[in-house]
Amino acid sequence: MANELGWVPADVATPLRVERSWVERARSFADREIAPRAEAMDRDDALPTELLHSLADSQLLGISVPAEFGGGSAGSATLAAVLEEISRASAAVAVLLAVHLSVCAAPITEWGTPEQKERCLRPLAAGHWIGAFGLTEPSAGSDAKGLTTRYSSSAEGFTITGSKTFITNGGLADLLLLFATRDPQLESRGITAFLLPKGTPGFSVTSRFNKLGLRGSETTELSLIDVRLPPAARLGPEGSGLHVALSALTGGRIGIAACALGVAQASFESLRHSASRSPSDLSRAQVARAYTDVAAARALLRDTAERRDRGERVEQEASAAKLFCSQVAVRVAAEALDRAGRDGEDARTAGRLLRDARVFPIVEGTTEIQELILGRSLIGR
Numbered sequence: 001m002a003n004e005l006g007w008v009p010a011d012v013a014t015p016l017r018v019e020r021s022w023v024e025r026a027r028s029f030a031d032r033e034i035a036p037r038a039e040a041m042d043r044d045d046a047l048p049t050e051l052l053h054s055l056a057d058s059q060l061l062g063i064s065v066p067a068e069f070g071g072g073s074a075g076s077a078t079l080a081a082v083l084e085e086i087s088r089a090s091a092a093v094a095v096l097l098a099v100h101l102s103v104c105a106a107p108i109t110e111w112g113t114p115e116q117k118e119r120c121l122r123p124l125a126a127g128h129w130i131g132a133f134g135l136t137e138p139s140a141g142s143d144a145k146g147l148t149t150r151y152s153s154s155a156e157g158f159t160i161t162g163s164k165t166f167i168t169n170g171g172l173a174d175l176l177l178l179f180a181t182r183d184p185q186l187e188s189r190g191i192t193a194f195l196l197p198k199g200t201p202g203f204s205v206t207s208r209f210n211k212l213g214l215r216g217s218e219t220t221e222l223s224l225i226d227v228r229l230p231p232a233a234r235l236g237p238e239g240s241g242l243h244v245a246l247s248a249l250t251g252g253r254i255g256i257a258a259c260a261l262g263v264a265q266a267s268f269e270s271l272r273h274s275a276s277r278s279p280s281d282l283s284r285a286q287v288a289r290a291y292t293d294v295a296a297a298r299a300l301l302r303d304t305a306e307r308r309d310r311g312e313r314v315e316q317e318a319s320a321a322k323l324f325c326s327q328v329a330v331r332v333a334a335e336a337l338d339r340a341g342r343d344g345e346d347a348r349t350a351g352r353l354l355r356d357a358r359v360f361p362i363v364e365g366t367t368e369i370q371e372l373i374l375g376r377s378l379i380g381r
């Protein structure tokens with residue numbers, strides 16, 4: 001069912017691999033529960049508690065967790081379509097969901113022992129727990145192997161000291177997937193992943209960033225001082241932490257690309273709304289460019305997610321999708337703001353979309369890092 005511009009809404013164009021019922025559920029949840037609160041979340045930089053409760057009730061917090069642990073077992077293509085719908089209403093809520101599922105629950109599914117899966121995936125899937133991913137440090141962002149948060153091990157388990165920054169869901173999360181090194185000199189070989197529950201003595205949130213965009217999504221600094229964890233807290237073999245992180249980031253980049261696409265779609269709708277009130281050849285061309293950009297971004301993302309669902313390796317494609325979708329989000333949101341001009345509500349919405357879009361070229365690997373990954377994979381080092 002195409003509209004007058006031939007624009008095909010995401011859920012109508014879904015291929016077989018996408019479970020339409022989840023996408024429809026996400027769209028109606030976004031329209032009913034999120035969209036009416038999006039402006040207030042942006043203004044107050046706060047996520048309403050009742051929205052978090054209804055998100056848990058919606059079962060969306062477990063959509064891609066295996067059914068045996070209470071989740072929906074949805075694949076990458078379905079998750080991407082769901083994140084796009086949520087992000088069309090609020091990028092802040094979509095990023096909460098993307099981090100919780102793609103870089104917390106997914107690596108536990110991939111690397112966890114049966115006991116860890118039982119202990120962590122059930123509450124994550126039910127929305128009783130929120131998940132976070134703690135890799136970035138004040139002096140280790142793009143170069144993740146430069147971590148300085150250190151752990152030592154003994155028969156009782158592990159002791160961890162250090163700090164993390166820019167951690168999404170940091171204060172909200174009940175479970176942090178944490179990365180630390182045995183010795184920074186060992187670089188990637190020294191890094192191990194840990195499952196760190198909220199409330200563990202020595203672990204605290206030291207500050208929360210007051211951001212330009214993605215307001216309502218918590219981004220925090222974390223402190224770890226002599227944090228003690230039992231042996232069962234280690235996720236994956238010792239020394240394999242960077243591998244855990246990088247494998248999580250492939251799915252993570254598909255998730256962030258989907259969030260960016262939702263902002264791009266909302267920006268396209270805002271642009272078309274403003275342009276249709278003062279049609280001119282210039283505004284028609286602007287809408288046509290945005291339409292083409294969003295359609296191309298969606299096709300690239302879908303292809304990537306569907307390949308992943310078929311079991312293909314998609315590191316290269318995930319980087320390309322994240323790179324392109326985030327650029328499209330910024331470009332289309334900027335066009336929407338230009339076209340909205342001085343108009344009150346349109347300008348407010350487009351302004352929020354542009355501020356939200358700006359985060360996507362940064363998170364889960366900046367644009368320059370995606371270009372490096374892709375370039376190396378295409379023509380070698």
Ligand SMILES: Cc1cc2nc3c(=O)[nH]c(=O)nc-3n(C[C@H](O)[C@H](O)[C@H](O)COP(=O)(O)OP(=O)(O)OC[C@H]3O[C@@H](n4cnc5c(N)ncnc54)[C@H](O)[C@@H]3O)c2cc1C
Pocket residue numbers: 099132133134135136138140141142143165166167168169214219359362363364365366367368369372
């Ligand atoms: C809102 C938000 C949420 C986030 N959430 C999380 C989270 O939940 N968990 C988490 O672990 N991290 C999170 N991050 C951190 C994010 O992944 C990092 O900000 C990102 O990886 C970049 O690291 P950096 O900020 O240290 O920048 P740097 O690595 O210092 O990079 C600075 C600039 O230099 C460029 N650059 C760096 N190295 C190279 C190179 N080799 N070649 C070319 N250019 C280069 C970068 O592209 C960038 O433009 C979040 C960040 C933001 C802003």
